[in-house]
Amino acid sequence: MLIIIVSIIIGIAVLFLWFYRTQTVWVESEPYQRVSKEPARTLVVVYSRTGNTLGAAKEVANYFDADLLKIEAPLYSRDLKGQQLAAKHADEELTTTPIEHDSVNLNDYDLILLCSPTWWYRPAIPVFSFVEKHDFAGKSVFLIMTGNSRKTDEHTGKFEDLVREKNGNLLDVIFIRRGRIYWQKTPMQVNKEVLNALKDRQEMWSDLTEPKND
Numbered sequence: 001m002l003i004i005i006v007s008i009i010i011g012i013a014v015l016f017l018w019f020y021r022t023q024t025v026w027v028e029s030e031p032y033q034r035v036s037k038e039p040a041r042t043l044v045v046v047y048s049r050t051g052n053t054l055g056a057a058k059e060v061a062n063y064f065d066a067d068l069l070k071i072e073a074p075l076y077s078r079d080l081k082g083q084q085l086a087a088k089h090a091d092e093e094l095t096t097t098p099i100e101h102d103s104v105n106l107n108d109y110d111l112i113l114l115c116s117p118t119w120w121y122r123p124a125i126p127v128f129s130f131v132e133k134h135d136f137a138g139k140s141v142f143l144i145m146t147g148n149s150r151k152t153d154e155h156t157g158k159f160e161d162l163v164r165e166k167n168g169n170l171l172d173v174i175f176i177r178r179g180r181i182y183w184q185k186t187p188m189q190v191n192k193e194v195l196n197a198l199k200d201r202q203e204m205w206s207d208l209t210e211p212k213n214d
């Protein structure tokens with residue numbers, strides 16, 4: 001009996017520590033630097049709370065030789081308080097939160113890739129906020145989400161509707177499942193999956209821009 005109780009306590013402690021770590025520790029990735037001196041025609045916009053989506057977004061930016069724009073969202077800090085607020089707001093299906101990023105003129109670009117973690121089956125609130133604040137007229141838009149388990153068409157569909165309301169031509173949505181504690185993919189595996197998904201879809205932007213890494 002004692003062994004069972006001790007095992008349960010250890011199991012709960014391990015789960016809590018894993019959860020605490022994933023929510024408070026930043027996952028580092030290599031710095032991104034554009035190669036070309038020509039102005040970029042592709043923009044990668046990313047929000048990342050713990051670094052996983054930023055790593056994937058850098059892979060995307062590298063593929064397109066794109067400019068990379070990072071969104072910060074001060075309310076969803078990298079501690080348990082920020083995680084709880086993110087969970088609460090996502091559950092309430094909020095779409096607006098204060099965001100900060102470098103100034104950007106979307107008219108400089110043809111193709112815009114939005115990269116976001118999944119929060120309650122849909123893109124994270126800071127990415128909703130970015131879309132709400134911009135006009136995507138004449139722009140092709142592509143959404144890349146990372147998540148532990150799944151998104152739903154119902155929840156993510158509302159984001160797709162918002163992109164269209166803001167005049168964007170939404171090309172496609174891809175969801176990269178990183179997996180849970182017992183089988184989580186490495187950043188390298190995630191990047192490979194992202195790259196393969198982009199290569200599979202290259203005809204979507206063949207008349208817009210030339211990926212440099214084909």
Ligand SMILES: Cc1cc2nc3c(=O)[nH]c(=O)nc-3n(C[C@H](O)[C@H](O)[C@H](O)COP(=O)(O)O)c2cc1C
Binds near residue numbers: 086087148178
């Ligand atoms: C508030 C919150 C809600 C989440 N909801 C989901 C979800 O519905 N589906 C899913 O697959 N992952 C969900 N996740 C996990 C994250 O999407 C996943 O770990 C993501 O890759 C983290 O990206 P980041 O490190 O760039 O922030 C959630 C994470 C948080 C913080």
